Amino acid sequence: MKALERHRRMTETWASDPGFKGWFSTVSHTDLGRMFLVTAFFFFLVGGILAMLIRAQLATPHSAFAGPEIYNQLFTMHGTIMMFLFAIPTFEGLAVYLLPKMLGTRDLAFPRLTAYGYWCYVFGGSMLLFSMLFGIAPDGGWFMYPPLTGPLYSPGINTDFWLIGITFVEISAIAAAAEITVSILKYRAPGMSLDKMPIFAWYALVTALMILTGFPPLILGSVLLEVERAFGLPFFQAELGGDSLLWQHLFWLFGHPEVYIIFLPAAGVISTVLPVMCRTTLLGYGWIVAAAVALAFLSFGLWVHHMFTTGIPHMGLAFFSAASTLVAVPTGVQIFAWIGTMWKGRPDLRLPMLHILGFFITFVIGGLTGVMVAVVPFDWQAHDTAFVTAHLHYVLFGGFVFPILAGLYYWLPHFTGRLRFFRLGELAFVLIFVGFHVTFLAMHWVGLLGQRRRISTYQPEDGWTVINLISSIGGFVVALGIGIVIIEVILHAVAARRSARNPWGAGSLEWAMLTPAPAYNFASLPHVTSRNPLADNPDLAVELAQGKGYLAAPSRWRETLTVEVASGKPDYHVIYPGNTRLPIVMSAVTGIFFLSLLVKFYWTVPVAVIGVAVLAWRWVWELGRKDDLPAQSIGHDVELPNTVAVDHAPGWWGSLFLLTANATFFGSLIFGFAFLWTVAPGWPPPVWFEPSAIELGLGILGGLVAVVAMRLALRANDRARSPLPMLGVAFAGTLAVAAACGLLMLRTPAPAEHAYGATLLVMGGYGLFHAALVSLMVVFLIARVSRGFTSPVRRAEFPIVVLWTDYLALVGAFTLLAAHLTGYLA
Amino acid sequence: MTDILRILISPLVWLASFSAVYGLHGLICGHGIEGDVLGFPLQRVLMVAAYAAAILLQVMLVAGLSAQRFSSPSAFVRFVSRVTAWVGLVATVWSLLPVVTTTYCL
Ligand code: HEM
Ligand SMILES: [Cu+2]
Numbered sequence: 001m002k003a004l005e006r007h008r009r010m011t012e013t014w015a016s017d018p019g020f021k022g023w024f025s026t027v028s029h030t031d032l033g034r035m036f037l038v039t040a041f042f043f044f045l046v047g048g049i050l051a052m053l054i055r056a057q058l059a060t061p062h063s064a065f066a067g068p069e070i071y072n073q074l075f076t077m078h079g080t081i082m083m084f085l086f087a088i089p090t091f092e093g094l095a096v097y098l099l100p101k102m103l104g105t106r107d108l109a110f111p112r113l114t115a116y117g118y119w120c121y122v123f124g125g126s127m128l129l130f131s132m133l134f135g136i137a138p139d140g141g142w143f144m145y146p147p148l149t150g151p152l153y154s155p156g157i158n159t160d161f162w163l164i165g166i167t168f169v170e171i172s173a174i175a176a177a178a179e180i181t182v183s184i185l186k187y188r189a190p191g192m193s194l195d196k197m198p199i200f201a202w203y204a205l206v207t208a209l210m211i212l213t214g215f216p217p218l219i220l221g222s223v224l225l226e227v228e229r230a231f232g233l234p235f236f237q238a239e240l241g242g243d244s245l246l247w248q249h250l251f252w253l254f255g256h257p258e259v260y261i262i263f264l265p266a267a268g269v270i271s272t273v274l275p276v277m278c279r280t281t282l283l284g285y286g287w288i289v290a291a292a293v294a295l296a297f298l299s300f301g302l303w304v305h306h307m308f309t310t311g312i313p314h315m316g317l318a319f320f321s322a323a324s325t326l327v328a329v330p331t332g333v334q335i336f337a338w339i340g341t342m343w344k345g346r347p348d349l350r351l352p353m354l355h356i357l358g359f360f361i362t363f364v365i366g367g368l369t370g371v372m373v374a375v376v377p378f379d380w381q382a383h384d385t386a387f388v389t390a391h392l393h394y395v396l397f398g399g400f401v402f403p404i405l406a407g408l409y410y411w412l413p414h415f416t417g418r419l420r421f422f423r424l425g426e427l428a429f430v431l432i433f434v435g436f437h438v439t440f441l442a443m444h445w446v447g448l449l450g451q452r453r454r455i456s457t458y459q460p461e462d463g464w465t466v467i468n469l470i471s472s473i474g475g476f477v478v479a480l481g482i483g484i485v486i487i488e489v490i491l492h493a494v495a496a497r498r499s500a501r502n503p504w505g506a507g508s509l510e511w512a513m514l515t516p517a518p519a520y521n522f523a524s525l526p527h528v529t530s531r532n533p534l535a536d537n538p539d540l541a542v543e544l545a546q547g548k549g550y551l552a553a554p555s556r557w558r559e560t561l562t563v564e565v566a567s568g569k570p571d572y573h574v575i576y577p578g579n580t581r582l583p584i585v586m587s588a589v590t591g592i593f594f595l596s597l598l599v600k601f602y603w604t605v606p607v608a609v610i611g612v613a614v615l616a617w618r619w620v621w622e623l624g625r626k627d628d629l630p631a632q633s634i635g636h637d638v639e640l641p642n643t644v645a646v647d648h649a650p651g652w653w654g655s656l657f658l659l660t661a662n663a664t665f666f667g668s669l670i671f672g673f674a675f676l677w678t679v680a681p682g683w684p685p686p687v688w689f690e691p692s693a694i695e696l697g698l699g700i701l702g703g704l705v706a707v708v709a710m711r712l713a714l715r716a717n718d719r720a721r722s723p724l725p726m727l728g729v730a731f732a733g734t735l736a737v738a739a740a741c742g743l744l745m746l747r748t749p750a751p752a753e754h755a756y757g758a759t760l761l762v763m764g765g766y767g768l769f770h771a772a773l774v775s776l777m778v779v780f781l782i783a784r785v786s787r788g789f790t791s792p793v794r795r796a797e798f799p800i801v802v803l804w805t806d807y808l809a810l811v812g813a814f815t816l817l818a819a820h821l822t823g824y825l826a
Numbered sequence: 827m828t829d830i831l832r833i834l835i836s837p838l839v840w841l842a843s844f845s846a847v848y849g850l851h852g853l854i855c856g857h858g859i860e861g862d863v864l865g866f867p868l869q870r871v872l873m874v875a876a877y878a879a880a881i882l883l884q885v886m887l888v889a890g891l892s893a894q895r896f897s898s899p900s901a902f903v904r905f906v907s908r909v910t911a912w913v914g915l916v917a918t919v920w921s922l923l924p925v926v927t928t929t930y931c932l
Contacts (some may be wrong), residue, residue: 195902290909297837318924678856
């Protein structure tokens, strides 16, 4: 078959629906990656406009431009949009677009989930935009500290928009992170062992794992605060056994890792682009991987450095101060590896390289002021001044915006298939770089002179006037620069010359394809033997197009393969689902759930929940098949079993990482319970929970029965006996767990009167929810068995339910023990 | 997956022990635990014991990941997991150093 014929037939199978309607049904990572990036950039502009409004207000003393109410909304929305709606989604978009191409495969692990995540992001973001247009935007600062944001001091709907909107957006982050993790671990070209992965994939893997463990504490915090606001359960009210410091712990348990979640992908871009700009290979690949891992973990041990001024005992402060100074080491290792790379190569000052240099200078300064505020006595002086705002912009703008601009210019030819023609980018870079430093150097200075952050106005006598004016002018220069970037990108897309296939002379696989990328990425999948496959074999693209790789035969299915995690040896054959509107519909229904909570229209909540359950059922039902698929040939004399016929199907891996996130959520809840118990004033509670050996036994035993029965069901299926009886037993077990958790909720003493009862109620609710979920899964499996979707060969769905059942039994037991044992202790 | 675990385990154990020691510190100060052991204040003894246990764990991990028996067949993973093992050890010693240098509940 000719390359062109193969291209035509593959495109038929893989193409999204034509035209504008195709946006709503596409599940292609190329489309969705672009959509993510465009939307995130849109939010960057919105956040940027807000920044300009802030700077306009602060430019002069006694400014009458915006009053304090509006100003509060401005900086809150600026911070929130930049962090949640620009930075994280930009990473997601970049990873979604690039990873399969860099890893030499055809799509991500769960294409429909990509789409679902994208639409959740769009709908959640729209909620926040809507609130801004109507002047009811959140106004408690981007970290939303109670008691300010509690029901007493912020009674309006503003705060609810934040808590609910951001949680909705967070779903998309968790979805993307689970997907990215599984994709990197399993969806790679044959032969690509861990040490041959492109460095960006390592960064993305570490970042995704951090999202899975970093975001749940915030989601928990948001849920608790919203429950406090809506139903009066006092988690953060000191008089009633709560503690507003609990919020700070939960928030920063998320918030500090968040900074690295933003920085690491940017570092991944640098590690990818820099060697190409220097015409060499990356120095110290292994060291960089180790540094990224170290940074990820260390960043989880720093959260209290945002709380140095809250009266925590010295030893506690010293722990976090010490850990905070430590992160400088892996960051330094990366910086030195990059400098070494430049040393080794011949740097070429092309546009991406300029932004990389901008990154270096800015980020290093930000890191140094970071070490300054990690020193407790200094922080006591600088806390909540413009010095801190200046520091955080050096890190965020320097550590994220510059690298992303470098990446934008680097991959632009990949997105469009064109080469830059107008040389506006250099001018834009100079404006952005100079403007940025003028703005924020000035802010360091005025901060040291005592200007607090988040103030809407100041007096001429304060002596800050000139500095603020300079800072504002700098801000507008940055805006001008960004404006020129936009103009250039638009010009580029419509009027530039076609580019050759690999314009930068890069060695990674994303350039071994047509640009703009075809829907199927690679007509046949490469066999990877080194870290820079394209550098080793410049003809690779042509060979793949001619079908010399794996899976070259066009088929009516969208096919790819997975590999063993460590060795990169092909292990399963994968068939993807096709275009569908299911994701957008499901995220719309999810949106109804959140919207109902927001406007306190509670009777639509159960409707939405049932809606999501029904759609989720359909979602999974569409997969799988009723006949045993024989092992599939992927070419080069290799045959692989299909994923319906294996123990650890992609769905199992996805569940594993979702459960990791879930367990972090639960762990944070337990932490909250222990924290309130030991630290909060207002304990012990007036009434304790009345323990009951029967309920406790029922729940724990129910969980155990479900666990054992699921395993027996799996075994029965393997041995060609009917698994139905054991599935029935497992179902009964989950019902027992549900009953025990339900009773716990019913009998919780006065949840609105003390945080003890409130926490037990939430824990019971968590257990009940999972019991319901797992029983639904068991029912699903029963339906699948009855309809002939399973056989001793097609067994992949059993291990997935086993996994969830195990989790249920564990958290059920934990919850019940926490409630009943505390009852006994008292 | 075992290889990924080899890379992650030491920092993970650091994170767990760091949090545990911080939690222990919270417990000691929150519940006003007092007393003395052989003339040393109980609070300090508990903290130092936890610190020592955390270090011991990390030393074992360094030793384990350096040993032929537990290390990865892949040279790359061997290298990275040994580096992260040392990261875990150094981080434990350094970040929990305040256990022996500062006051505990002030
Ligand atoms: C030209 C670009 C930017 C300018 C001129 C700018 C300006 C400002 C100013 C003046 C404040 C302080 C408001 C106050 O405390 O009264 C602020 C806060 C903040 N900015 Fe920016 N910013 C820019 C870009 C960014 C970017 C790219 C990010 C993140 C990726 C970001 C994240 C934040 C955050 C998190 C806050 C804190 C909000 C709060 O206090 O709740 N900014 N920005
Ligand atoms: Cu931090």
